[in-house]
Amino acid sequence: MIPALCPGDKIAILSTARKITEPEIAVAIQAFENWGLKVVLGQTIGASYNQFAGNDALRLQDLQQMLDDESIKAIVCARGGYGTTRIIDQVDFTSFKKCPKWLVGFSDVTALHSQIHTLGLPSIHAIMPVLFHKEGTSESIETLRRALFGEELVYRAAAHPFNRTGTGSGLLVGGNLSMLHTLTGTRSDISTEGKILFLEDLDEYLYHIDRMMVHLDRSGKLANLAGLVIGDMSDMNDNAIPFGKTAYEIILEHTGKYNYPVCYGFPVGHEPLNLALVCGRAAKLEVSEAEIKLSYC
Structure with missing residues (x-):
């Protein structure tokens, strides 16, 4: 502690x-x-x-x-x-x-x-x-x-149409998608198995988001999560020939085959509302039709 x-x-x-x-x-x-x-x-x-x-x-x-x-x-x-x-x-x-x-x-x-x-x-x-x-x-x-200062942290956020309902508990890990991708295979690489993973990113091309999500999936980092929290994907870029999907649609495609709870639009990332998350602490993710709740165990 x-x-x-x-x-x-x-x-x-x-x-x-x-x-x-x-x-x-x-x-x-x-x-x-x-x-x-x-x-x-x-x-x-x-x-x-x-x-x-x-x-x-x-x-x-x-x-x-x-x-x-x-x-x-x-x-x-x-x-x-x-x-x-x-x-x-x-x-x-x-x-x-x-x-x-x-x-x-x-x-x-x-x-x-x-x-x-x-x-x-x-x-x-x-x-x-x-x-x-x-x-x-x-x-x-x-x-x-x-x-x-060690005060209680309980967060609630609005439901999103892409959410997959359910409840999951595990250590909370994650951060910037591009950085997590960069760290793969290094001494700073993390295991995501049995954990709640959160992701956010800024100023990336949509095909880069797809490439990184493919890599996370191929490397096994999406397969055995306790839950997935998708934060802000801010200021995304596209090519002259459109990629054809938003960042959230890309993530939905690559996580759709799994059964753990997933929420989109959680306020974490490169926007003014960026809620403090304690990485490495046991957390509980509850995704219902009505709302998202993230709390610490």
């Missing part, structure tokens, strides 16, 4: 991927301080190496320092983009396993969620500081606070 945060705890903000400046996360810093937390900024905040928050060595050093510092009770990734997989194999998780802490983020940070899951520890898939100033994010921010 990872202890819930308490007022007075120190948290770190850093970037393992794209560059970002302190003014861009000022709203998040203020929010964390309003929660009674002490914010420590990593060396990657304000650092720049092409599109990255510093070169690989700096981003690795920053993450390693915060993982090893026992006074830091949570690490919040400032933004996604690309870059986490460039350093993840060099990270030493020895101290982290002895004294685990919350790690927060989504999108490219899916790589860290998956790596941490292979260690048998939970992490928090949630809104990141770069987005705190955006309109419509207040509920997302509040769910992150509740997750960090």
Whole structure:
């Protein structure tokens, strides 16, 4: 178990991927301080190496320092983009396993969620500081606070015509579809058997979605799930000759042969409403004709 945060705890903000400046996360810093937390900024905040928050060595050093510092009770990734997989194999998780802490983020940070899951520890898939100033994010921010401070998380969402009803229980895993696809066969690859898998993505071509879903199915990651949660598939692209299906229709096609509960339109992903999900924690998915309910056991 990872202890819930308490007022007075120190948290770190850093970037393992794209560059970002302190003014861009000022709203998040203020929010964390309003929660009674002490914010420590990593060396990657304000650092720049092409599109990255510093070169690989700096981003690795920053993450390693915060993982090893026992006074830091949570690490919040400032933004996604690309870059986490460039350093993840060099990270030493020895101290982290002895004294685990919350790690927060989504999108490219899916790589860290998956790596941490292979260690048998939970992490928090949630809104990141770069987005705190955006309109419509207040509920997302509040769910992150509740997750960090150990408060109850029970989510309900509207039914969708593609939903497959039923109830399933298992560890909740997942994140960005493109990242999960990229991690296949690496040390960060996760087993999905008997688990509730959630997926979201952004700015992908529809045929890419199809290709990745085919790969997940061929690699056995869709066959023995306890449940499947499909979040936002935002800003999808198509070719001049249309693929002919939406992202949800593609996913429906590749999961239709299975019997576990599936829900679509769950508010997780690259939209203002991005509910905090605790990866690696036992959860229960209930999909009825009336609604979707996701809770923790």
